[in-house]
Amino acid sequence: PVDPATLPARLGQIGFNEYHAPPVDSLPPxxxxxxxxxxxxxxxxxxxxxxxxxxxxxxxxxxxxxxxxxxxxxxxxxxxxxxxxxxxxxxxxxxxxxxxxxxxxxxxxxxxxxxxxxxxxxxxxxxxxxxxxxxxxxGTQTPLRLFAPAADAARMAFTRIGDAGRRGLFRLTWSPVTGQPVFHFELPVDTSGWGPADYTASLVIKDRIAARQETIAGADHLRLRLRALGPGQVLHVTLMEDDGTSWTAALSVGSTWSEQALPLSGFTPGRGVLLPEGFPGEWNYWVGPAAGRGRSGDRPRIDRVDRLQLSLRREEGVAITAGRYGVEVEWITLGSGR
Structure with a gap:
């Protein structure tokens, strides 16, 4: 220790005896x-x-x-x-x-x-x-739950609508059939009929995929329980790998609750969406296959899947009114039919 008597009385305009150490600034463990x-x-x-x-x-x-x-x-x-x-x-x-x-x-x-x-x-x-x-x-044959609304809806990133609409437009409600939480997701439309050409919700699922280790390679289909807000509406389901390569399937959905299976063999190379979205504008919104990927003979690499994306898009010649185009999703799983 230093003898205070050996220290100068002042340091510039500050007296040495005027300094008081701040209290310890720490948080509990x-x-x-x-x-x-x-x-x-x-x-x-x-x-x-x-x-x-x-x-x-x-x-x-x-x-x-x-x-x-x-x-x-x-x-x-x-x-x-x-x-x-x-x-x-x-x-x-x-x-x-x-x-x-x-x-x-x-x-x-x-x-x-x-x-x-x-x-x-x-x-x-x-x-x-x-x-x-x-x-x-x-077990190795237990379907992997990719999306459960109650736990996952708040973790999703959404397409930004203009420069102000940064919060996702969705809500959680209840299935009248099972009583379980469901994800209500609709294509935003204003009073003039304008809406984005694409509205996507994106969920990071890489930790769930990794937890299944090598057994995930046996998965061969996605299964969804959902309904549309109107007859014959389309939900685009995308699996994005960690290199940006995206695999997409368009699912036609009826207005009654049903379970539908999407074979992974039916997913084709498509465009994913980079979310959260860059600001301002919509620069760098779409992402295509990585170099050398998406060609003939290429297939989804399930062990490399990083994100699940659900997209609603405007259809040519279809008039869309507010609250009438979208889906309600109860769950999505990844499993094996064997």
Missing amino acids: SVEPLAAPEYLAGRAAELRARVADRTPPDSATLFIRPTAGGPYRGYGMRPGGAYEYAASVPAEAIREGPYEFVITLFRGASRVTFPTGLEQLPTDWDYYGRGAWKFDVV
């Missing part, structure tokens, strides 16, 4: 889950998380249990660099079904369990935390 949405049954699962604090905790433990109930089981987490921690769960510890998990940080005699922030262990007899993160354990 936080934990961000980095687990995959799904893991394959019969295989060990690695769950990761990002732990942010002023100094690393003494240790961290992952606790998991089936969502339907049962006690939590703990697995020690190891540091993985850059604030990340990981825990390996053996294959025999997780069967098919939904699971939930929490993470406890230990420092000295203290322990804090996230996401609730309770100073308890989830194995304590009086633990009352209700919050937990989720993941599913699935």
Whole structure:
């Protein structure tokens, strides 16, 4: 330490004894889950998380249990660099079904369990935390849910309408048949009849695709449950790969609820949409196949699919009025017919 008596009385116009160090500016510890949405049954699962604090905790433990109930089981987490921690769960510890998990940080005699922030262990007899993160354990033939409106609608990016319409035009409602949430999506039209030539909703699905590992190669169709707002309307469904190459199928949809299958063999090279959209105007809106892609003999590379896009487009000779052209989608899955 420095003897204050040896320091000058002033530094320029500031007296040395006038300086006061600011209070420590820090936040409480936080934990961000980095687990995959799904893991394959019969295989060990690695769950990761990002732990942010002023100094690393003494240790961290992952606790998991089936969502339907049962006690939590703990697995020690190891540091993985850059604030990340990981825990390996053996294959025999997780069967098919939904699971939930929490993470406890230990420092000295203290322990804090996230996401609730309770100073308890989830194995304590009086633990009352209700919050937990989720993941599913699935079989290789379980259809992959690409779109579930309640969870995914708020994560979508939409075509911007002019320079002011930056928020997506959609709403969630309920299916009168199943009572499940549905995504109401219509082609925007103003009172004069004007509307964009293309209106697209885009959802990043690469984490879901990656979670299925090599088993995703066996997928051969998309299945959708939906209805149109009027008879004979068209929904354009696009799968965009990570290099921008896009595969599109035009689906004619009736006004009654139905399940429809789209074979992947029926998807053809098309144009995807770069969303979120550049500003201003519509520059760089469309994206075509990458160099060397989209030629005869090329096929969708499902393991490289990055985004699912749903598009409504104006049809030649079809008059469109507000609220009358669009679809309601209950779910979209990717699966195998074998």
